[in-house]
Amino acid sequence: MTNHTRAHGKAYLVALAGSALVLSACGNTNAGGGGGGGGEDGDFEPTGNVRMIVPFAAGGGSDIAGRATAAGFEDASGVTITVENIEGGSSAVGYSNFLGENGNPNVLLATETALIAVPITQDVEYTYEDFTPIMMLGQDFTLLVVKDDSPLQTCADLVEKAESERTVIGISGATGLDNLVFSLLENETGVELDRVPFESGAELLTALLGGQVEVISTNPGEVAGQIESGDVRPLCAASEERYDYDLLADVETAAEQGIEGIAVAQFRGVLAPGGITDAERDYWIGIGQEFEESEAYTSYIEDNMMQPNTAYGDDFTAVLAENDETVGSILEDQ
Structure with a gap:
């Protein structure tokens, strides 16, 4: 297997010194009660097709991540997952559309640093706290x-x-x-x-x-x-x-x-809408953990030369909170 460049030390956007990522990088975590397929009572299964929103145009890194994740989640769940590109406003249009899916566990979104940066720089109606973090796939320099x-x-x-x-x-x-x-x-x-x-x-x-x-x-x-x-x-x-x-x-x-201080990584991950139940969240966390163990996940990471640092549920939320503070400090200096 190909070795990976690991983010560490003073990498800006996802500090491995943070407790959330230290926990998750060591292997699978059932973050915040996140676990296997059925959730708390084993009573949730998706009904009908599931959509994976990509808030950017086709062909870029976010689209690649969204399609790889949709395929991996589809294999792990047995549920058809279709990808929908909703571009515009540096991702704001896609996230705003996703905000309207509050409470719907049959819609997911392929997320990255724009989730944090857009609410800092634009007048939008959402922040990362309005959504349900499921899985961080890894880091991308x-x-x-x-x-x-x-x-x-x-x-x-x-x-x-x-x-x-x-x-x-x-x-x-x-x-x-x-x-x-x-x-x-x-x-x-x-x-x-x-x-x-x-x-x-x-x-x-x-x-x-x-x-x-x-x-x-x-x-x-x-x-x-x-x-x-x-x-x-x-x-x-x-x-x-x-x-x-x-x-x-x-x-x-x-x-x-001779140029210090520009080593910066972004996270790539999966969100569910806000307002879903614990059982629905835990189901998707379990699917994410199955995906992480698959050859498809390894291929995605290696084909895109990423770092396979994963986080789930509450651990992913903690990573997002760290990013929110750090990205805000960078953008304030512009």
Whole structure:
């Protein structure tokens, strides 16, 4: 099995020093009473089809996560789970739609850092506390990448260029992990970057390849094919350590290039609506635990070069609370 780069120490968005993740990273946890399939009284089973909402366009990391999770939960439960992309507003439209499903255990949502960032930066009617955390799948760091013909070779080159001339970067919405990485880079180095927002990671990559932007920050799973083909090239990894995956083993971290403080990971996970019963929550936690033990889960993590740090139920809620505090502090510095 391929080794994984593990988040630790001062990684911003999901600190392994936090008690919730320390517990969950050691194996499966029945967080807050979360357990096997039937819940407290064994009296819940989904009726009819289940929907998995992805609050971003098809093709990006969130879409990949949502479809992998839907397939894994479907195999574990025997229930048909269909994926529905509801994009717009840097995920706000999808989450707002999900808010309207309060009390409905037959709808799930593929979540990530926008769950925390959007309510901090936009006037929306929800926060993470309005939903029911089920499972954190793992963590996802980013790479800063350019087209292969770019004159930039490192992230230090990017900073040097931005110190003297306009430098255009692409971001997938104002609240995505990539924007947080670039904000930390600006805070650390004092440069200013010109942002062009897009609705998804797929659109972001298209813009880079088309020459609309010079640099993007993206999850490895979204760009691995283009790195293999030679169409794009990493400048550095915004991670604590180098990746152990063969494709990225030679990519230096930003810290190795003299840029500290931008190692940042986002969580990927699954939510149920607020207002569901304990039995309904526990059923889905049990399905998530079954998924974690499957080859499909291992393949998802390794194919997307992620870190398999899981958390369930109340442990996942604690991770979200830590993220809320940390992301808020990053965005306040913009």
